[in-house]
Amino acid sequence: MMREIAKELHTATDAFSVISRGTQRPRILDMCAAPGGFLATALEMCPEAQVLAFTLPLAEGGHRVLLGRDSRVKFKFLDITMLAEDMDMGVGLANNEPCGKFLPRNIAPHYLFRLILCDGQVLRTQKRPECREQREACRLVSTQLALGLEHTEPGGTMIILLHKLEEWDTIMLLYTFRKFSTITLFKPKRFHAKRSSFYMVASDIHSRSPQATQAVAKWKEIWNDATFKGPEEYRDTTHADERDVAGVLDEFGPGLIELGNAIWPTQEKALTKAFLCNK
Secondary structure, eight states: OHHHHHHHHHHHHOGGGGGGOSSSOOEEEESSOTTOHHHHHHHHHOTTOEEEEEEOOGGGTOOOOOSOOOTTEEEEESOGGGOTTTTTOOHHHHTTSSSOOOOOOOSOTTOOEEEEEEOOOOOTTOOOOGGGGGGHHHHHHHHHHHHHHHTEEEEEEEEEEEEOTTSHHHHHHHHHHTTTSEEEEEOOSSSSTTSSEEEEEEEEEOTTSHHHHHHHHHHHHHHHHHHHOOHHHHHHHHTGGGGGHHHHHHHHHHHHHHHHTTTHHHHHHHHHHHHHHTO
16 A cells, blocks of 8 residues: 555645765665655666665554665664663663663764654553653654754755644645755545545755754744643643734735645545445
8 A cells, every 4th residue: 555655745836856866875864664665666767866764663553664675775673762872862872761771872963864764653552651752753753854954965865744734833834844955745545535634745944954954943843842841831832833823824824725725625535435435
């Protein structure tokens, strides 16, 4: 299924073509790789690519990797939300907290990638401390966004799984990426068409621009507060953007509707079909 979605996405957006551009051997970063359909499609498009792929271990409730052994792919089986040093938090300090074992740096600061895949979701099968339950989705999203963008080479592409275009967090994410990249939205017509999920393809990313650097810092702050802070500090950080709703919508509202028109008809058609079939 994921391979078919990836191929449909590429046909609609040309997202994977970025891998074959440039003169150096391209690198791909997959933040939550298993089962591996998107990654397999990317490697079909660019057989010479090198890959760093993170995925949750099976023993901790992760999915099985269906991609066969491949010398081009280096898998790291770990929980990316625990990458404290990559998220600018000292491991020693972090491990004084009761929320699990935090990890040292796993991505060298200078290491950049041409294509970044960010489609991880919180798994019900994952075994994690109870203290992480309410904020785990926020921690996972902020980790993928911060490390993905921080390690995107200039001109690179990020493919990000999102939900509910009308929600404020989603609107702000699109608004943020629009400042330093070209964004396109895509929704598969065959799979998950009724659901609120869709993909954002951010291409030609100016990853060293002040706006991108600021976004990385913000997502790292959100991860830090979601991991270590109390309710008030966490709420202040995650809801800070809501103070300027009118300003954002004045500036971005028409663009948001234009983006939405690329995915809403697909969901509308699928929901209408489902409704008529159930009558």
